[in-house]
Amino acid sequence: MALACEGLKVLDFGQGYGAIPGMILADYGAEVIKVEPPQGEMYRSMPAFLQWNRGKKGVVLDLKTEEGRKVAQALAARSDVVIENFRPGVAERLGIGYGELSQANPSLVYLAISGFGQKGKYRNYKAYEGIVAAKTGQDVIQNGYRSDGPIYDAIFKCSYGASILGLIGVLSAVHLKDKTGAGQKVESTMVQANFVYSYSGIKADDPSLTARLSTVQGRDPHNVGPGYRISQCKDGKWIQSGSAGDYLLSLIDAAYKTKTLDEWMRIFNEYDAAYGTFMTTQEFMDYPQVVHNGHVIEVDDPQVGKMKQIGQLAKFGGQQWKPPAPAPRLGQHTQEVLQSLTTPAERTPSAKTTGLPEGALNDVTILDLSTWAAAPGGPGILADLGARVIKLEPLEGDPLGAAVVGELFFRVNRGKERVAADLKTEEGREILHKLAAKADVVVHNFRPGVEGRLGLSYETLRQINPRLVYIYATSFGSSGEDAQRPAFDALISAMAGGEVLQAGEGNGPQQRQTTDHSAMLGVAVATLLGLRARDMTGQSQYVETTMLCSAAYLLSDDFLRYEGKPPRPVPDKGQYGLGPLYRLYRAKEGWVFLAVLTEGEWSAFCDAVGRTDLKADPRFATKEARAANREALAAVLEPLFQERTAPEWEGLLQARDVACAVADGTWPDFLFNDWDGGNEQARTTFTYPGMGRIHETGNNVDLRKTPGRVGVCQTLGASTQAVLTELGYTAEGIEDMKQRKVITWAEV
Numbered sequence: 001m002a003l004a005c006e007g008l009k010v011l012d013f014g015q016g017y018g019a020i021p022g023m024i025l026a027d028y029g030a031e032v033i034k035v036e037p038p039q040g041e042m043y044r045s046m047p048a049f050l051q052w053n054r055g056k057k058g059v060v061l062d063l064k065t066e067e068g069r070k071v072a073q074a075l076a077a078r079s080d081v082v083i084e085n086f087r088p089g090v091a092e093r094l095g096i097g098y099g100e101l102s103q104a105n106p107s108l109v110y111l112a113i114s115g116f117g118q119k120g121k122y123r124n125y126k127a128y129e130g131i132v133a134a135k136t137g138q139d140v141i142q143n144g145y146r147s148d149g150p151i152y153d154a155i156f157k158c159s160y161g162a163s164i165l166g167l168i169g170v171l172s173a174v175h176l177k178d179k180t181g182a183g184q185k186v187e188s189t190m191v192q193a194n195f196v197y198s199y200s201g202i203k204a205d206d207p208s209l210t211a212r213l214s215t216v217q218g219r220d221p222h223n224v225g226p227g228y229r230i231s232q233c234k235d236g237k238w239i240q241s242g243s244a245g246d247y248l249l250s251l252i253d254a255a256y257k258t259k260t261l262d263e264w265m266r267i268f269n270e271y272d273a274a275y276g277t278f279m280t281t282q283e284f285m286d287y288p289q290v291v292h293n294g295h296v297i298e299v300d301d302p303q304v305g306k307m308k309q310i311g312q313l314a315k316f317g318g319q320q321w322k323p324p325a326p327a328p329r330l331g332q333h334t335q336e337v338l339q340s341l342t343t344p345a346e347r348t349p350s351a352k353t354t355g356l357p358e359g360a361l362n363d364v365t366i367l368d369l370s371t372w373a374a375a376p377g378g379p380g381i382l383a384d385l386g387a388r389v390i391k392l393e394p395l396e397g398d399p400l401g402a403a404v405v406g407e408l409f410f411r412v413n414r415g416k417e418r419v420a421a422d423l424k425t426e427e428g429r430e431i432l433h434k435l436a437a438k439a440d441v442v443v444h445n446f447r448p449g450v451e452g453r454l455g456l457s458y459e460t461l462r463q464i465n466p467r468l469v470y471i472y473a474t475s476f477g478s479s480g481e482d483a484q485r486p487a488f489d490a491l492i493s494a495m496a497g498g499e500v501l502q503a504g505e506g507n508g509p510q511q512r513q514t515t516d517h518s519a520m521l522g523v524a525v526a527t528l529l530g531l532r533a534r535d536m537t538g539q540s541q542y543v544e545t546t547m548l549c550s551a552a553y554l555l556s557d558d559f560l561r562y563e564g565k566p567p568r569p570v571p572d573k574g575q576y577g578l579g580p581l582y583r584l585y586r587a588k589e590g591w592v593f594l595a596v597l598t599e600g601e602w603s604a605f606c607d608a609v610g611r612t613d614l615k616a617d618p619r620f621a622t623k624e625a626r627a628a629n630r631e632a633l634a635a636v637l638e639p640l641f642q643e644r645t646a647p648e649w650e651g652l653l654q655a656r657d658v659a660c661a662v663a664d665g666t667w668p669d670f671l672f673n674d675w676d677g678g679n680e681q682a683r684t685t686f687t688y689p690g691m692g693r694i695h696e697t698g699n700n701v702d703l704r705k706t707p708g709r710v711g712v713c714q715t716l717g718a719s720t721q722a723v724l725t726e727l728g729y730t731a732e733g734i735e736d737m738k739q740r741k742v743i744t745w746a747e748v
Contacts (some may be wrong), residue, residue: 001316002029002536007029010033019163022163025167026324032055033333035061035290036061044330050562060325061096082096112187113188113189114189115132125659131593133153137159145507152502156511158190159556162188164522165193169188170186176357184704190677192682193700195411195697202406202668257625263504273486275522276492278495283497284555290528294315297323298323301324314526331483349402355741358386358709360386364382364388373408374399374547383414389416392419395420395421395422397420407560411697414686419742421659429454434727436464438465440467444472448478462540470540470542473523473526475492492514498514516547526543530543578627580637581633608652681709687712698710
């Protein structure tokens with residue numbers, strides 16, 4: 001079988017997390033040329049560099065010279081995709097901005113990843129995770145072991161999310177390019193990634209509704225909702241509950257104290273109850289189900305030797321995947337790539353520039369049978385980009401909506417046509433099959449075996465539609481010892497290492513839910529990869545994702561192993577940050593986050609605060625000395641930051657290009673009242689019956705020529721009649737099926 005990205009040529013300037021889109025494209029067959037400056041990229045010393053740049057060809061170009069720029073431009077003229085995550089304006093100054101490159105190559109798909117967007121008052125703020133998280137209010141909503149002030153957000157969700165949203169935008173633009181020849185610019189931001197990972201980007205005209213629609217956890221590190229309680233067992237070990245129900249916390253804690261963790265695990269397995277145990281990310285790599293699924297592979301890296309790395313994000317049925325080549329040494333393929341420029345380039349096909357569809361995915365129909373959030377969020381992202389998504393759900397509705405119709409439910413289901421039918425009936429299955437016959441994609445997340453009983457197995461549906469892309473969005477996988485285990489976000493987050501990491505040094509585990517959100521992104525990528533493979537071969541495709549793998553990708557900065565690998569940095573016990581120069585500080589009024597990573601930034605910081613003496617102090621004169629004397633440096637800086645207010649510090653330091661941000665604002669305030677770096681679809685407004693007008697975060701990724709459209713969230717079964725009429729059912733037949741409870745719709 002052909003790999004989904006075969007034939008694509010990618011020029012990759014991405015650094016750090018910005019290298020992940022190129023890694024995934026290379027994993028699926030694209031030819032990816034990694035471009036670095038003569039000294040290497042800033043993050044080459046990170047252990048994850050070897051993983052995020054696997055399968056690529058390495059080239060050194062000095063883009064500050066005319067010769068280097070000309071070579072880069074020549075390579076871009078032969079490429080399908082260019083990826084960069086420079087600060088806004090830098091690519092243009094280096095002669096590799098979209099405007100210049102697209103003149104020579106109108107079919108070019110150009111991805112620009114940034115922190116706060118290519119425009120607006122924050123465009124030049126450095127795209128450090130801690131700065132974006134602070135500015136967007138994420139530190140304010142974290143629970144934790146400290147009762148005062150914001151809590152450091154330890155998961156690099158904005159950095160990772162921006163890279164995957166960018167990849168989703170690229171694959172969507174490539175889908176359109178394959179059909180029309182039209183290229184375009186794609187923009188993703190770390191702020192937009194926060195759209196995906198936040199629960200609170202919503203407000204209602206009715207103020208009393210806003211708090212209910214948002215899910216903002218309190219300070220208790222062991223509790224988001226009673227059903228997701230973290231409790232200690234009789235033997236002192238911890239367990240993560242997983243339930244959508246509400247129970248008394250004191251009773252939960254008392255009950256867990258009566259048995260050991262092993263005893264509770266046996267009981268939960270017997271009763272098919274959801275639970276999770278706590279691991280570090282390194283321990284997660286050895287979890288038998290992760291190994292069984294092929295989420296860990298071995299690469300023989302010439303720099304560090306045998307290396308365990310993350311496997312494919314999505315697995316194609318019937319495809320034998322060959323592990324990728326190791327990351328290139330600095331400039332390893334420079335001569336080879338330069339030599340390729342001496343051969344004539346293929347003629348660029350003419351690109352369509354007018355009459356493009358509203359969305360890049362306007363020709364795609366997705367039948368979504370998935371429930372809760374991890375799987376439905378994938379089609380939800382693609383609906384924003386133009387896909388027609390028909391959500392086929394049971395008569396009682398998606399359980400996420402039954403539990404709470406709030407920000408998450410609106411976000412993952414907006415823009416979908418909601419059809420309610422009972423698939424346990426023969427007529428309900430007939431409706432399913434008629435929809436599948438007309439669809440490009442089917443997505444479901446039933447536990448293994450259920451799909452057969454409901455008549456929606458891959459073998460059944462591919463007979464109905466030989467060109468169908470079948471996405472099985474599993475929790476633990478379709479086979480293996482734990483394949484039948486039930487899963488919720490908190491459980492996988494606990495197992496993957498995120499909740500241990502967030503807790504800080506020496507603290508017990510705490511709530512930090514990120515798995516549903518990562519799985520949404522994984523399902524969206526898998527769908528687009530499946531579509532391209534289908535379009536290349538004309539054949540149906542079986543594609544499988546797992547929540548385990550998507551969680552590992554979010555934590556892929558540490559989901560790798562080799563002899564001598566340095567340990568991942570962890571937050572301090574007080575949950576302020578990773579060290580004195582990457583942490584939260586209390587100001588005279590409010591809080592700020594400071595991010596000083598380079599020697600140049602350290603020097604500029606000392607000058608800005610009037611403490612040039614710190615540069616000469618032997619305790620702080622070098623990076624190594626500052627690390628060895630971190631507590632002493634923090635003791636110097638803590639009273640210093642209390643001399644000015646938080647806004648004053650942000651203004652003073654940002655004027656010197658030192659990264660500092662106010663850290664006690666809220667996400668809704670930033671989104672609706674402050675951020676000006678997105679396009680007109682960054683925010684959306686719709687009306688929902690019984691709730692009135694609601695304002696929510698808008699699109700997740702910007703395709704400049706085909707932006708798509710953010711739709712409204714329908715009520716249960718709102719499209720049942722229209723869709724069934726489209727399938728050929730009569731009005732009388734539809735009404736009869738409703739009376740017999742085969743189908744339904746809400747009476748609004």
